Amino acid sequence: MKSHDSHLGSRKTPDCGGPEKKTSPLKQAEMDHDGGATLAVAEESAWASVDGGMDDPEEIRVIFCALDSFAQYAKVAHFNVTHLRRRSFYALPQAHWKLLAAPPFNFLDTLDKVDEAIDTNAVLARAILKSGLTSFNALPPSASESDPPAMPHEWAGVAKHADIDKARSTLRQFYRDWTAAGAEERAASYGPVMKALEKETKASEGRRLKVLVPGAGLGRLVFELCQDGYEAEGNEISYHQLLASSYILNECAKAGEHTIYPWIHTFSNHQTRENHLRSYAVPDIHPGTVLLNAPKLGSMSMCAADFLCLYGDEDHEASYDAVASVFFLDTAPNLIRYLEVIYHCLRPGGVLINVGPLLWHFENNAPGNHGHDDDGDGEHDFNNSSGIADPGSFELSNDEVMALVEKLGFVVESMEMGLRAPYIQDADSMLQTVYNVTTWVARKPLEKETSEVKKTDET
Structure with a gap:
C-alpha cells in the first residue's frame, strides 16, 4: 500500500524546555468590534530573519535545505522524469524507438509535454521559495520583483534527495488541500471533524471553541475551521509544509493563480495520456477573499514546532476545547506520549476528534536514543525531552489503540470504522489506494468526573 505523505520533516527537534511558541505569518482572521471581518498579518512572525534571532545552526540549516529543495x-x-527516460528510449533498437516516436504513441512529444508540466509546477515551487526567502530576509538586496528567486550563495545546493522528495510531495499535496478536485478527499477526512465540532458548538450554547490541529500540513483544515467561526490553531513540524501553507494563505494573489500537474512524476497506471497530463488550478479559492466574506469568522494561526515539545508545557495545559487529529496519530513513534500531551492540553470536558488509518510512520525506522536517561534506569526526563525524537517506538492495532485511549483517561463517546478516505489519489488511475479509516471522538472528563472515577477505582 502506498503511504500517505508524512507530515514529519527531517528537522532536528529541540529539547522541550527550550523553544518558545512561534506563530507563523499566516493571516490572523478575526472579528472587529462591529462584527465585520478583518485580516491582519501577525506582527511577530515565526519566520524571523536568520540574522535577527535564530541562533540554532542546525535549525537554520534545515530551513535552508527546505528552501533549496524548492x-x-x-x-x-527534469533529470529523473524525462532525461533518464529519453536515454532509455534511445537505447532501444532503432526500429522500436522510431515506432514509438510516431503516431499514435508520440512518446518523445509526451516527454516534451511532461517537461512543460514540470516547468509549470516549478512556478509554484519558485513562488514558495521567494516567499520563504523574503520572510527570512535572505533575498539579495539588489533583487527586483521580476527577478526569479535565487538561493543565497552559501546555501545553494544544500538540499539532499530526501529534502527534494519532500518538495515534490508538498507540490502534489496541493491537489488534496487546494484544488476543486480535492474536495472529495477533504470531505472524507475533514467532514467528520466539522460534524463533531458542530455538535460540540451546540452543546456549548454557541460559545466559540478553541481547536488545535496537529500535523496541519498545508493548512486547509485550519482555514475551514476559521471560516466556520472557530479559534483554530495549526501545528506543523515540516518546514516544507509550513513554507507552502504560509505562501498559499498569505501571499497568493487570487484563486487559480497557479496550475499543478500532480501525476507527472510517474508513468505507471495511467488509463490515458490525457489523464497523465491532467492539470488543476491552485488554489480553488482565494483564502483572504473568502474570510473577508465569511458570516461567522473565527481566527487562525500556525505554530512551527515539535508537537510534543510545545503543547506539553505548562503554558498549554487545559488550553483547548478540541484537538482535531487527521491522519496524525500514526505519525507517533510513541503513541502514549501523543495521547498524554493531547490530554494535557485539552480543557476538562474537551474532545479529541480523530480521523485516520494506522500506517505507523516509524515502523521500520524507530527514532534513536536521543532521550535523557542519565542514570541508565530506562526512565527519561521529559522536561528535557527531544520530543518526537525520543527513543523507543511501538505499533498497535486499532482495538489496542482504543483500549489505550481509555487507559489514559479519555472516555470514548463514538467510533465509526471503515470510512473510505483517499489520500492524494488520482481517481482515474489503474491503481486505487483508499484507506478504510476510523473516526472517533474521545472526551477528557470533567474534573469532578475524574475524581469520581478515581474513588471508584480505589474501592
Missing part, C-alpha cells in the same frame, strides 16, 4: 525541484524532476 529551488532544485525543476532541475531534479
Whole structure:
C-alpha cells in the first residue's frame, strides 16, 4: 500500500524546555468590534530573519535545505522524469524507438509535454521559495520583483534527495488541500471533524471553541475551521509544509493563480495520456477573499514546532476545547506520549476528534536514543525531552489503540470504522489506494468526573 505523505520533516527537534511558541505569518482572521471581518498579518512572525534571532545552526540549516529543495525541484524532476527516460528510449533498437516516436504513441512529444508540466509546477515551487526567502530576509538586496528567486550563495545546493522528495510531495499535496478536485478527499477526512465540532458548538450554547490541529500540513483544515467561526490553531513540524501553507494563505494573489500537474512524476497506471497530463488550478479559492466574506469568522494561526515539545508545557495545559487529529496519530513513534500531551492540553470536558488509518510512520525506522536517561534506569526526563525524537517506538492495532485511549483517561463517546478516505489519489488511475479509516471522538472528563472515577477505582 502506498503511504500517505508524512507530515514529519527531517528537522532536528529541540529539547522541550527550550523553544518558545512561534506563530507563523499566516493571516490572523478575526472579528472587529462591529462584527465585520478583518485580516491582519501577525506582527511577530515565526519566520524571523536568520540574522535577527535564530541562533540554532542546525535549525537554520534545515530551513535552508527546505528552501533549496524548492529551488532544485525543476532541475531534479527534469533529470529523473524525462532525461533518464529519453536515454532509455534511445537505447532501444532503432526500429522500436522510431515506432514509438510516431503516431499514435508520440512518446518523445509526451516527454516534451511532461517537461512543460514540470516547468509549470516549478512556478509554484519558485513562488514558495521567494516567499520563504523574503520572510527570512535572505533575498539579495539588489533583487527586483521580476527577478526569479535565487538561493543565497552559501546555501545553494544544500538540499539532499530526501529534502527534494519532500518538495515534490508538498507540490502534489496541493491537489488534496487546494484544488476543486480535492474536495472529495477533504470531505472524507475533514467532514467528520466539522460534524463533531458542530455538535460540540451546540452543546456549548454557541460559545466559540478553541481547536488545535496537529500535523496541519498545508493548512486547509485550519482555514475551514476559521471560516466556520472557530479559534483554530495549526501545528506543523515540516518546514516544507509550513513554507507552502504560509505562501498559499498569505501571499497568493487570487484563486487559480497557479496550475499543478500532480501525476507527472510517474508513468505507471495511467488509463490515458490525457489523464497523465491532467492539470488543476491552485488554489480553488482565494483564502483572504473568502474570510473577508465569511458570516461567522473565527481566527487562525500556525505554530512551527515539535508537537510534543510545545503543547506539553505548562503554558498549554487545559488550553483547548478540541484537538482535531487527521491522519496524525500514526505519525507517533510513541503513541502514549501523543495521547498524554493531547490530554494535557485539552480543557476538562474537551474532545479529541480523530480521523485516520494506522500506517505507523516509524515502523521500520524507530527514532534513536536521543532521550535523557542519565542514570541508565530506562526512565527519561521529559522536561528535557527531544520530543518526537525520543527513543523507543511501538505499533498497535486499532482495538489496542482504543483500549489505550481509555487507559489514559479519555472516555470514548463514538467510533465509526471503515470510512473510505483517499489520500492524494488520482481517481482515474489503474491503481486505487483508499484507506478504510476510523473516526472517533474521545472526551477528557470533567474534573469532578475524574475524581469520581478515581474513588471508584480505589474501592
